[in-house]
Amino acid sequence: MIKGIIFDYGGTLDTGGDHWSHVIRDGWNKAGVIANDALFREAYVYGEQELERTLHILPHHNFGDLLDIKMQIELQYLAQTGNFAPAQVEEKAKEIAAYCYEVAKENVTKSKAVLEELSKKYPLVLVSNFYGNIEAVLKDFGIYDCFKKIVESAKVGVRKPHEGIFQLGLKALDLKPEEVLVVGDSIKNDIVPARKLGCHTLLLEGKGWDSDTPLKHDGEAIKNLDEILSFLEGI
Secondary structure, eight states: OOOEEEEOOTTTTSSTTOOHHHHHHHHHHHHTOOOOHHHHHHHHHHHHHHHHHSOOOOTTOOHHHHHHHHHHHHHHHHHHTTSSOGGGHHHHHHHHHHHHHHHHHHHHHHHHHHHHHHTTTSOEEEEEOOOSOHHHHHHHHTOGGGOSEEEEHHHHTOOTTSHHHHHHHHHHHTOOGGGEEEEESOIIIIIHHHHHHTOEEEEEOSOOOGGGTTOOOOSOEESSTTHHHHHHHTO
């Protein structure tokens, strides 16, 4: 019997199951930033690696701040490789960030209704690979109070897919693995490590990152987050 739920954040609560690369790619297209798929991927990966290497994101930064910083890093990479006009970096970064923020806000608003309903019956814990500012992001979007505890990779020193970060989530719930449902959008980062611990899992299916493509999922899955309510009623 499920007694508590662990949620992923990015790609689960803020995009409806799609990997963030797809949202950002749409933002580039809408802003008229031209790049082939290989170049976009290079810039995206470079941005992620730069945020891991250097402390750009501070605890008070909300998601709009984070996106603006991240988009500037990605477009600066394009400029440095001769694929974008340096003078346009700041303007286009803000345009892309604004689009992505509105996508996230719309999706989190939908997620909030589900989280508030679930929190009436279950303790909820968030387990996320994030940059050290997840609390500011959750407060800005109005869902911080839905969670009993936040377990953020930048603060606990362990990242998904390492099982240790989920063990911290279980500790926060004070429940056995077989009493916990883990909900996430990544087979590799969420479903596989949670299963290894003995948790129940529920995959939110969307457009994934390439590294997830070869992985086969033979467990329970949903297409929309609100389906979790009927899923829990049926078990």
